[in-house]
Amino acid sequence: MQALYQFEIRPDELEHILTFEWTDDKVRKHINDFATALFNGTIEHRKEIDKKISKFTKNWDMDRIGNVELSILRMSVYSFLYRKDMPVNVIIDEAVYLAKRFGNEDSYKFINGVLDGIAGFFDKAENKNSHKNSEV
Numbered sequence: 001m002q003a004l005y006q007f008e009i010r011p012d013e014l015e016h017i018l019t020f021e022w023t024d025d026k027v028r029k030h031i032n033d034f035a036t037a038l039f040n041g042t043i044e045h046r047k048e049i050d051k052k053i054s055k056f057t058k059n060w061d062m063d064r065i066g067n068v069e070l071s072i073l074r075m076s077v078y079s080f081l082y083r084k085d086m087p088v089n090v091i092i093d094e095a096v097y098l099a100k101r102f103g104n105e106d107s108y109k110f111i112n113g114v115l116d117g118i119a120g121f122f123d124k125a126e127n128k129n130s131h132k133n134s135e136v
Contacts (some may be wrong), residue, residue, distance in 0.1 A: 001072055001098050002102075004039060004042055004071035004074060004075055005068055005102075007039075007043065008067045008070065008071055038075055038078065038083075042074050042075050042078040045078055045081070045082070048081075049074050049077045049078055050062060052077050053065075053070075053073050053074070053077060053118075056114050056117040056118050057114055066103070066104070066107070068102050068103045068104075068107065069099065069103055069111060072098050072099055072103070072107075072111055073111065073115070075095075076091050076092070076094075076095040076115055077118060080119065091115070091119075092112065092115045092119060095111050095115055096111055096112050098111075
């Protein structure tokens, strides 16, 4: 999330961000391929992810969403779409935790509401598709 936030602020520093040199030594030891995959995947699919987010942020222009919150939402929606090894409830719980830790006082409520809406949409879509498949 911090790498996505930094990319949002300074997209011209992508190479520096990917080295994770801006983290302290203790944190850097724990950064692994998983974190890099989340970062790269989120950046690669950003346009698609932003379209999904904008559908569930009624009365909110994407420009009004803070960089911390947008980074959390993007990473979470990427995880919904492309990380089938991550349970939806875990993705939402982690997003809420990050929002409480790094966002403003009410960020977690906004993040939770948006992600609940998106997760519900994906649940309905999956159930609809599996129902169609069972009829075939």
